[in-house]
Amino acid sequence: MLQSSSLRPTIFRIPRFVCLRARGNNRNKSITAAIERGRSSSDRDTDRGRSRNRETFAWGARAHSKPVRTGFARSGRDEPPKPYKTSPDSLLTYESAYTKDNxxxxxxxxxxxxxxxxxxxxxxxxxxxxxxxxxxxxxxxxxxxxxxxxxxxxxxxxxxxxxxxxxxxxxxxxxxxxxxxxxxxxxxxxxxxxxxxxxxxxxxSPLPVPPLTSLLSSRITSGRFEVALGSQSKEDIMVNGNQTEYMYKSAGWRHPLVLYVDGVLDEGNLGAIARSAYFLGADAIVTPTRSSAPWSHIALKASAGAAEALPIFKANHSTDFLGQSARAGWRIYASDAIPPGELPSLQATSSNAPQAASHSSVIYTQARSAKRLPVEHCPVESYPTILMMGAEGAGLRSSLLNLAHFKVGIRHGRDVDEIGVDSLNVSVAASLLCYEMLQKPKPRPPMNLLF
Structure with missing residues (x-):
């Protein structure tokens, strides 16, 4: 038989986090109840911004000696407010009516x-x-x-x-x-x-932009060049057509010049390139289906209508398109920036009288050896030409540079770049290159055959 002295009361200690969790659950329940009544928890605790009455509100149980304020006494209503309903027509209206004056x-x-x-x-x-x-x-x-x-x-x-x-x-x-x-x-x-x-x-309907697999032959006498189209659905044919021969203004001496614009993601720049290309006499523009800005209404607006008259194409595979076009007789020129100080500037060459007579703002070099071509070099006089333009920051991709036959760069106007301006906007660069490449070469003086 146990003695009474051996029976001692057992004390259970409840951890503090359990008490806080229980208190938090009660707090969450009170917040949920307040939301259901249409009031926020902050309004309930502070009674709409007023000081809390410690006799009326308590953390444990409220004092029942005084009536509990419901929070709707300010408006004279004891029932909760009705939920706010939005009319569908209100989404189409504005606070102030539109007029030409405002x-x-x-x-x-x-x-x-x-x-x-x-x-x-x-x-x-x-x-x-x-x-x-x-x-x-x-x-x-x-x-x-x-x-x-x-x-x-x-x-x-x-x-x-x-x-x-x-x-x-x-x-x-x-x-x-x-x-x-x-x-x-x-x-x-x-x-x-x-x-x-x-x-x-x-x-x-959308702007016709047919897919190309290759550029084919060109004829100076008739002023035409041919293209090889890619596969199209019936819906695409209704928009793009299936034309494979295009006319250009050869003026009886030149082959066509086609711009290949790669990596230009700004729609305004793309439209500006089309505007300059059409104005200066380029014959078509090709863009890749990826890594290029779309011919959206922003690009069309920036082109000032030039995109409506200039043939525009797209290439699904850039390297395949350029490689097949090169095998068809087209020569590819890659636009490349010339580091300042590497070549004489325009100011330096203008002081040289013999060279000033035939000076040019662009420099042509071999793509592999970087050997300079003659100043009177005219690309479109001998071959149909593709001019590749790249993004302003990264330039052309290395996979495209490896396919180029020649490189072309714009000569700097300063010998030294003091502040880091080493290139032009892509649309401005395209304008200068198109202008120089489409210049008709001057007649060469006859050679002295006496000696």
Missing amino acids: DQFYSGRDRERRTLRAESLPYTTAASEFIYGYSSVLAALKANRRKLYKLYIHTRGSFHAGNDALIKRARSLGIQIEEVGDETLQSLDKASSGRPHNGFVLEA
């Missing part, structure tokens, strides 16, 4: 944000695109390479000097014309992504 107070980013909620213009087909701006719309009408569906003209566009000529050309092509007012201006802004459209927006 349009000038919106910045470009605010206007783009404001047009995101506007209603879109109706699409004739799922693949339709919107061309905007007077120059781009007029170029699309003149080139007539796309399927043109509908032309929207805002009242501000009716005051344009070329409005009558544009409407006349659109009607001759059988295009539906719709004149709209300020009630449709937000939709026009949305179609142009907030960029200036001058009151002209044209719905059309």
Whole structure:
């Protein structure tokens, strides 16, 4: 039999984290209950920002000697507020109505944000695109390479000097014309992504960009060059066509010049290259399907309509395309930066009288040996030419440089680069190279045959 003295009370110690966890669970339950009643936990604890009444609120149990305030006494209601409901129509409206007077107070980013909620213009087909701006719309009408569906003209566009000529050309092509007012201006802004459209927006099919596998032969007499197309679906053929022969202006002496633009990811630069290439006389542009900016409405706007008239192609495999074109007789020139100080600058060569007569702002070298070619070297006089342009930072990829026959660089205007400006914008460089490569060579003086 056990003695009573041997029976001692057992004390169980509860860890502190268990107490805190239990207290936290109660806290979570109170927060959940407050949310269900339509109140936040901070409002319940502070009673909407007022000082806490220690006699009414306690961490353990509330004092029941005084009535508990519900938090809705300020509005005179004892029931919780009704949940806020958003009308679907409110998503399409704005706090201030749009007028032509307050349009000038919106910045470009605010206007783009404001047009995101506007209603879109109706699409004739799922693949339709919107061309905007007077120059781009007029170029699309003149080139007539796309399927043109509908032309929207805002009242501000009716005051344009070329409005009558544009409407006349659109009607001759059988295009539906719709004149709209300020009630449709937000939709026009949305179609142009907030960029200036001058009151002209044209719905059309996508820009024809057929795939190429190779460039083929060219003929100076007829001013034509041939291409080998890649595989296309029926839908792609409806947009791109299946043309394999293109005309160019040979002027009776030169072969075609085609730009291969690789790694240019800025759509504005891509459009600027197309604009310069068309203006200076280049005959086509080829871009890779990867590592290149798309021919979007931004690039088309930057080209000022040049992309509508200039043949544009895409290559699925860059190395295969360039290799097969080289085997077909095309010569490939790779644009490459010349380090400052490696060659005499323009200022140094201008002081040399014999060389100043035939000076050039570009330098041609052999791709393998870096041996300089004669100053009077003219690429398009002897062969059909491909000019490769790369990204501004990294330049051309090594896999493409290995396929080049020659390299071409732009001579610096300074002997020493003091601040690190060692190259040009890719669109500016393309302009200078196209200008120099398309210059007709001067007639060579007759050789002295007496000695």
